[in-house]
Amino acid sequence: MYSYNEFDTAFLAERNAQFRSQVERRIDGSLTEDEFRPLRLMNGLYLQLHAYMLRVAIPYGTLRSEQMRMLATIAQKWDKGYGHFTTRQNIQYNWPKLPDVPDILDALGTVQMHALQTSGNTIRNVTADHFAGAAADEVADPRPVAELLRQWSTDHPEFQFMPRKFKIAVTGAEADRAVIRAHDIGIQIVERDGQIGYKVLVGGGLGRTPMIGKVINDFVPEPDLLPYCEAIVSTWNMLGRRDNKYKARIKITVHENGLESFRELTERRFAEVKPQFGGVDQKMLEEIRGMFAPPAFRNAPVDAFEAARDADPVFRAWADTNLSAHKHDGYAIVSISLKKHGETPGDATDEQMRAMADLAEQYGHDELRISHEQNVILPHVHKSDLPAVHAKLREHGLATANIGLVSDIIACPGMDYCALATARSIPVAQEIASRFEDLKLEHEIGPLKIKISGCINACGHHHVGHIGILGLDRAGVENYQITLGGDGTEDARVGDRTGPGFAFDEITGAIETIVKTYLAERDGPQETFLDAYKRLGVGPFKAALYPEKAESKANAA
Amino acid sequence: MPRAFTPKVVTANALLEGDVVYFTAQGTWTRALSEAELLSEETQAKERLAEAAKQQDQIVGAYLADMADGDAGPVPTHFREEFRRTGPSNYFHGKQAEA
Numbered sequence: 221m222y223s224y225n226e227f228d229t230a231f232l233a234e235r236n237a238q239f240r241s242q243v244e245r246r247i248d249g250s251l252t253e254d255e256f257r258p259l260r261l262m263n264g265l266y267l268q269l270h271a272y273m274l275r276v277a278i279p280y281g282t283l284r285s286e287q288m289r290m291l292a293t294i295a296q297k298w299d300k301g302y303g304h305f306t307t308r309q310n311i312q313y314n315w316p317k318l319p320d321v322p323d324i325l326d327a328l329g330t331v332q333m334h335a336l337q338t339s340g341n342t343i344r345n346v347t348a349d350h351f352a353g354a355a356a357d358e359v360a361d362p363r364p365v366a367e368l369l370r371q372w373s374t375d376h377p378e379f380q381f382m383p384r385k386f387k388i389a390v391t392g393a394e395a396d397r398a399v400i401r402a403h404d405i406g407i408q409i410v411e412r413d414g415q416i417g418y419k420v421l422v423g424g425g426l427g428r429t430p431m432i433g434k435v436i437n438d439f440v441p442e443p444d445l446l447p448y449c450e451a452i453v454s455t456w457n458m459l460g461r462r463d464n465k466y467k468a469r470i471k472i473t474v475h476e477n478g479l480e481s482f483r484e485l486t487e488r489r490f491a492e493v494k495p496q497f498g499g500v501d502q503k504m505l506e507e508i509r510g511m512f513a514p515p516a517f518r519n520a521p522v523d524a525f526e527a528a529r530d531a532d533p534v535f536r537a538w539a540d541t542n543l544s545a546h547k548h549d550g551y552a553i554v555s556i557s558l559k560k561h562g563e564t565p566g567d568a569t570d571e572q573m574r575a576m577a578d579l580a581e582q583y584g585h586d587e588l589r590i591s592h593e594q595n596v597i598l599p600h601v602h603k604s605d606l607p608a609v610h611a612k613l614r615e616h617g618l619a620t621a622n623i624g625l626v627s628d629i630i631a632c633p634g635m636d637y638c639a640l641a642t643a644r645s646i647p648v649a650q651e652i653a654s655r656f657e658d659l660k661l662e663h664e665i666g667p668l669k670i671k672i673s674g675c676i677n678a679c680g681h682h683h684v685g686h687i688g689i690l691g692l693d694r695a696g697v698e699n700y701q702i703t704l705g706g707d708g709t710e711d712a713r714v715g716d717r718t719g720p721g722f723a724f725d726e727i728t729g730a731i732e733t734i735v736k737t738y739l740a741e742r743d744g745p746q747e748t749f750l751d752a753y754k755r756l757g758v759g760p761f762k763a764a765l766y767p768e769k770a771e772s773k774a775n776a777a
Numbered sequence: 778m779p780r781a782f783t784p785k786v787v788t789a790n791a792l793l794e795g796d797v798v799y800f801t802a803q804g805t806w807t808r809a810l811s812e813a814e815l816l817s818e819e820t821q822a823k824e825r826l827a828e829a830a831k832q833q834d835q836i837v838g839a840y841l842a843d844m845a846d847g848d849a850g851p852v853p854t855h856f857r858e859e860f861r862r863t864g865p866s867n868y869f870h871g872k873q874a875e876a
Contacts, residue, residue, distance in 0.1 A: 246792075247792070247793070249833070249834045252833050253833060253837050253838065267790055267795055267837055267838065268795075269797070269857075269860060269861055270795070270796065270797060270861065270864060270865065270870075270871045270872070271790075271794065271795035271796065271871075272795040300868070300870055314865075314870075315795075315870070316795075317793055317794050317795070318792065318793050318794075318795065319793055564867045564868075635856075635857060635860055636860065636865035636866050636867055637865060644860075644866060646865075646866070646867045647866050647867065650867065693856075693857075696854070696855050696856070697856070698856060
């Protein structure tokens with residue numbers, strides 16, 4: 221894993237000292253809120269409905285156990301004993317007090333973490349496949365490139381006054397677990413004739429105008445990646461609209477100018493910036509890559525795993541749902557669900573964070589990951605250790621066997637916390653998860669991704685949910701629109717709206733209707749919800765959701 | 778005929794804690810909506826907002842929020858203000874826990 225060098229440490233200490241003095245000046249009245257706001261946002265400090273909110277970056281979702289322990293300490297000492305993991309691999313604290321924030325940032329600094337560029341019109345936290353470095357299907361670990369991008373984008377002088385925020389995601393596998401097609405720049409590591417290169421997508425994004433990223437270059441050679449990204453951001457920085465916030469993101473720039481034209485301008489800019497790089501970035505990449513060397517995997521029998529799987533149905537259910545294929549024989553990737561039925565998606569208590577840190581240290585080569593699906597991953601666990609890991613997870617309410625199932629719901633904080641929200645998300649997620657738990661249908665339904673956003677900005681990725689839910693304010697009442705058939709993977713697709721929305725107390729019933737329609741219509745258990753939707757279209761679901769409408773149509777005919 | 782003016786209170790977040798606060802008739806800030814000054818006239822509401830917004834050393838982001846006149850003081854007419862005066866629905870945190 222990446223370790224800060226002297227430059228990183230000094231830079232962060234200086235930034236934190238600056239912010240400490242800015243907070244002091246705000247409190248003593250020398251700074252007005254108008255003056256202070258951009259400064260606090262540069263340091264990840266928002267003001268939400270009930271309190272301040274601090275958004276801490278977890279670059280490419282990777283944590284060491286000591287870092288996870290520090291996140292727990294912060295939750296316990298300066299917040300209300302929990303943290304909320306987000307869809308962009310950040311953690312948010314919902315209750316920090318302004319005078320404490322400089323101390324929190326210093327505490328983060330001691331474990332090489334920060335809240336820089338988690339807000340504002342900057343290049344945000346670079347995210348990556350949460351199975352990076354472990355997945356069996358990976359061409360290469362995407363994190364060295366993500367770290368290089370993080371360093372390049374931090375305080376980049378050309379990109380301090382951009383039209384809008386800018387988000388980059390990187391994956392090293394064809395199977396897209398990082399939603400790269402919904403990012404401003406999506407990068408996929410590919411191999412061609414034995415050479416590593418990058419497929420680069422541009423102009424993806426969700427929000428008010430959802431767009432799927434387009435391939436701007438299907439093979440950027442390794443030494444060209446950073447200058448190529450710089451050329452893209454630079455081209456957008458010149459072209460991007462500053463007259464209208466809703467048209468400022470690169471997806472609109474690419475859409476309005478056309479991909480061909482945007483590509484040509486990017487190539488032209490690339491020719492200008494490439495000579496300025498001079499290979500130093502490649503030297504840095506090499507150093508970074510050294511720090512991401514795979515851990516010393518051990519070879520040991522896996523009999524204990526097989527025996528536990530045969531003997532214990534609870535362990536078996538968890539193993540069948542929450543484990544993924546690891547590239548090294550005898551190992552598994554463990555997904556720890558933060559979606560216990562009825563709980564808040566993505567929340568972990570300080571005690572749970574410590575338990576996960578302990579597991580990573582004892583059984584997981586000291587590594588943890590945060591997924592954009594708001595779960596925690598132990599990327600490298602030897603199968604023989606899985607029964608012990610599972611037992612410990614159970615003690616802490618962390619052994620829910622629901623990864624990829626109907627209750628593994630993404631939900632943004634919504635109007636329970638967020639100042640931008642138009643409706644609540646969390647209670648909707650809680651109720652849906654509890655409903656399907658009561659129905660005992662979860663495993664029969666199979667893979668199904670529900671994603672909920674509490675406003676049009678789509679932090680909950682509702683557009684790419686197999687079932688997407690968007691909470692709106694309709695004449696002073698919460699109202700929930702449903703989309704179906706969205707997909708955030710390599711087959712990315714924006715979901716189709718079913719029709720009029722549902723009230724807060726109707727939405728869970730509507731989701732149940734959709735799921736039961738699927739169960740009735742599917743070809744068999746092997747046909748997933750998404751496959752069935754692709755075959756059937758929205759028709760049967762609409763008919764089930766809006767029976768009066770179907771009836772009046774029939775009467776009219 | 779001009780549209781009827783919906784009564785309002787001046788509300789903001791406290792500078793240090795970020796907690797929701799309301800402006801009182803005495804020109805101070807309170808944590809309790811019931812103690813807020815209900816402004817039933819538009820010009821008066823604008824004036825009180827301007828006065829409140831000057832107290833930058835105590836609050837952040839003052840604005841006027843719609844309210845109804847209830848038995849025990851102002852009552853929110855919109856769910857957003859209802860959540861602000863209560864706290865989140867997933868945990869017993871915020872104002873509901875402090876009352």
